[in-house]
Amino acid sequence: MSTQREMALVALIDDITAVASATDDLEEAARATLSTVCEVTGWPLGHLGVPADDGEVFVSAGIWIGPIEDFPVLAEIAATTRFAPGTGVIGRVVATGEPVWSHDLTTDALAVRLLGGRDPGVRAAFAFPVIAVDGVVAVLQFFSEEVIPRDEPLLRVMTAIGYQLGRVADRRKIRDTAQAGRDRLQQIVDASVEGFVSTDAAGHVTEWNAAAARMFGRTREQVLGRLVHEAIVPERYRRADESGRARFLSTGQSKVLGRRLELAGARPDGSEFPIEIVVWATREANTWAFHAFIHDITERRRAEQALRRAYETEQQTVARLKELDAAKDAFIATVSHELRTPLTTLSGYLELLDDTDPVQRRMLEAMTRNAARLQNLVEDLLAVSALATDELAVNAAPVPVRQAVESAVHATRAQARSSNHRIEVETDAGVQNVTADHDLLVRAISALLSNAVKYSPINTPITVRAAPAEGRVAIAVTDHGVGIEAEDLPRVFERFYRTRYARDNAIQGVGLGLWLVKTIAEAHGGTITATSTPGEGSTFTLALPV
Numbered sequence: 001m002s003t004q005r006e007m008a009l010v011a012l013i014d015d016i017t018a019v020a021s022a023t024d025d026l027e028e029a030a031r032a033t034l035s036t037v038c039e040v041t042g043w044p045l046g047h048l049g050v051p052a053d054d055g056e057v058f059v060s061a062g063i064w065i066g067p068i069e070d071f072p073v074l075a076e077i078a079a080t081t082r083f084a085p086g087t088g089v090i091g092r093v094v095a096t097g098e099p100v101w102s103h104d105l106t107t108d109a110l111a112v113r114l115l116g117g118r119d120p121g122v123r124a125a126f127a128f129p130v131i132a133v134d135g136v137v138a139v140l141q142f143f144s145e146e147v148i149p150r151d152e153p154l155l156r157v158m159t160a161i162g163y164q165l166g167r168v169a170d171r172r173k174i175r176d177t178a179q180a181g182r183d184r185l186q187q188i189v190d191a192s193v194e195g196f197v198s199t200d201a202a203g204h205v206t207e208w209n210a211a212a213a214r215m216f217g218r219t220r221e222q223v224l225g226r227l228v229h230e231a232i233v234p235e236r237y238r239r240a241d242e243s244g245r246a247r248f249l250s251t252g253q254s255k256v257l258g259r260r261l262e263l264a265g266a267r268p269d270g271s272e273f274p275i276e277i278v279v280w281a282t283r284e285a286n287t288w289a290f291h292a293f294i295h296d297i298t299e300r301r302r303a304e305q306a307l308r309r310a311y312e313t314e315q316q317t318v319a320r321l322k323e324l325d326a327a328k329d330a331f332i333a334t335v336s337h338e339l340r341t342p343l344t345t346l347s348g349y350l351e352l353l354d355d356t357d358p359v360q361r362r363m364l365e366a367m368t369r370n371a372a373r374l375q376n377l378v379e380d381l382l383a384v385s386a387l388a389t390d391e392l393a394v395n396a397a398p399v400p401v402r403q404a405v406e407s408a409v410h411a412t413r414a415q416a417r418s419s420n421h422r423i424e425v426e427t428d429a430g431v432q433n434v435t436a437d438h439d440l441l442v443r444a445i446s447a448l449l450s451n452a453v454k455y456s457p458i459n460t461p462i463t464v465r466a467a468p469a470e471g472r473v474a475i476a477v478t479d480h481g482v483g484i485e486a487e488d489l490p491r492v493f494e495r496f497y498r499t500r501y502a503r504d505n506a507i508q509g510v511g512l513g514l515w516l517v518k519t520i521a522e523a524h525g526g527t528i529t530a531t532s533t534p535g536e537g538s539t540f541t542l543a544l545p546v
């Protein structure tokens, strides 16, 4: 090979390298390569083969360099053939990934079948692949009218050129992939229900999605290129916004970036609305860019305010109710005190009255009974109002259990006698004293006995049994009365709770007795429990520490 030709080939590589690095359009680079190669080699025809849609099979790209119209047979074969791997010169290149040389197509087994006996008007042909990362992406083919033997140096140069052109295809693919990623991101931003805003380092808006346009009442066209704080920040915060950005750019520090902030947004008419915003910064091509997602929280604020107002109203109501409750307690306390003294006087005189006349005696008994009931009620009311102010005073001292039980029986005597109830007392020998407030203990047992009388038929027995139980004394009052439904049982100790039975049958009482028993039991570190079978009777057990 002549030195001149060698130099021309080297220059060819340089030319193609320059073309290949200047473009990422493979077709453009291939065209330039075809004509340069034809020029340098003196071969008259250049042709481009490209993959058909399915990739495996190649077809003519319809791109020719040189007077193809002078070679109708060749033109027709190229235009109509699908070059599967192995078919014709192009198919061979695709199958091997290597350059192919045919010194005379008319005698070459590769072409004979395609020609079918016709004269293509050309003799020698060579072709080489453009090899990208994904494999062969194009084939460059050349024809001569003469028979020319295989030219190894030329093929080596062509192989190198094929790789150069492959880089063009690779760059294109990378660019397309990156673009697809950007497009996808853009779609997400556009479709987001959150406002999305980007700015350059100086704060000029570079991105503004549809949600931002709706929220701030400004179109993309109106804000692109404008300073962001002029577009969305209320006048009085603009300076702070600007200096925050400046500080970040000079020191890299920010109180704002990456945090969820609640701020005010401004519309063109100057109106403001609450927003939640997250800002972050990215560095691209040596300069900073800022981005933000923005959420209009007007609705949330409104709900919060409504909730706060409702809470305040409720607090006022509660305070008012408390005042009323205190006034009522004070009233009960005063009235009960006022009732106590005359009642005590009345009861005292009743006891002194002569009861020799049977009729008068019955009347006297009725009066005594009712006076006792009134006194009980007054005592309960006094206890309730004392407890409302946390004042149940417990004067604890050793109390003989038997004696306390008997005092209670004595206190309910009048009530029991009128309904013919017998009260039996059983005290276990092991039971001696409990440490308790004598009067409160008697009151508690009396309340249990009074209930037993009220809620059981006349003539049925009532028992009070005191027995030791696990380091305590258990005082159990059992009746054979109406009993209590299971669903009522846990509630009978509540203040003012009465069962339906008590209400429907107008049994005397206000629903305070058991509550008081429970309060007394707990003030002594004890408990009150109940078991009951509706229709058969109930047992209330007061357990106190010894």
Ligand code: ADP
Binding pocket: 451, 452, 455, 479, 481, 482, 483, 484, 492, 493, 497, 498, 499, 500, 501, 502, 508, 509, 510, 511, 512, 513, 514, 515, 538
């Ligand atoms: P009051 O008897 O004044 O209604 P209590 O607090 O003493 O209030 O009792 C609450 C409720 O428990 C009563 O209304 C009654 O329905 C039920 N109760 C209490 N003791 C008995 C009992 N021995 N047998 C059946 N029901 C009872």
